[in-house]
Amino acid sequence: MNYPGLILKLFAVSALLFSCKSENKEAASEKTVTAAAEAKAPAAKKKTIVFFGNSLTAAYGLDDPQQGFVGLIQKRIDSLDLNYKVINAGVSGETTSGGNSRIDWLLKQPLDVFVLELGGNDGLRGIPVSETKRNLQAILDKVHAKYPEAKLVLAGMQIPPNLGRKYASDFRAVYADVAKENNITLIPFLLEGVGGEARLNLPDGIHPTAEGHKILAENVWVIIKDLL
Structure with missing residues (x-):
């Protein structure tokens, strides 16, 4: 069995999963910030x-x-x-x-x-x-x-x-x-x-x-x- 190759593949998959989780967290964070900003924005004055x-x-x-x-x-x-x-x-x-x-x-x-x-x-x-x-x-x-x-x-x-x-x-x-x-x-x-x-x-x-x-x-x- 090619252990070095398997380790490399597992490392690549782990890196990809970590990257996806990071992107999801960043996207969620951006949505939260945007929602908070919209909530704080005052309604247009009548x-x-x-x-x-x-x-x-x-x-x-x-x-x-x-x-x-x-x-x-x-x-x-x-x-x-x-x-x-x-x-x-x-x-x-x-x-x-x-x-x-x-x-x-x-x-x-x-x-x-x-x-x-x-x-x-x-x-x-x-x-x-x-x-x-x-x-x-x-x-x-x-x-x-x-x-x-x-x-x-x-x-x-x-x-x-x-x-x-x-x-x-x-x-x-x-x-x-x-x-x-x-x-x-x-x-x-x-x-x-x-x-x-x-x-x-x-x-x-x-x-x-x-x-x-x-x-x-x-x-x-x-x-x-x-x-x-």
Whole structure:
């Protein structure tokens, strides 16, 4: 029997097995390190969408504010796994003047998309259109100055001709004018398909029901989805 040859073969096999075990250990070690690194890696920080408005944004009259169009937008975003969180900054009864006073406090927090929904109460109170326009512009200026990279959206509003057709016409035109002058995204009419429809509004005839808010959410979504 060729003992020297056999010893050499056994040595070669042992060396090969040792090499394989070493490679497996190294591979396992690399996987462990990679897994640990991934576990420690922070999740991407969510971007922020702020809806700044009045009772429509605040979902006035609904038992659950999440049934309002802002809450429904958040649900849509979550269902699509988009990395955004929605902040509802709606205050019932807010006018553009009140919003202009409140915006400085809100801007203490960072934002990436700003949706301005104000003016409806101005129109119902007969506030001069020039004043409404001035306040909307002031709010947008403040947001842009603080967060110049933020995407701005203006929600258009219309009112019935109770105060005269000219006033209603001038009021409606304000939103298109402001959006064009600032080169920002416009939602032509937030209440499209809901305003004036009794079955989609609460008994006050002004604030949408939960079903009405579903339509508002669609009106908003078709405009802002491409911004996300």
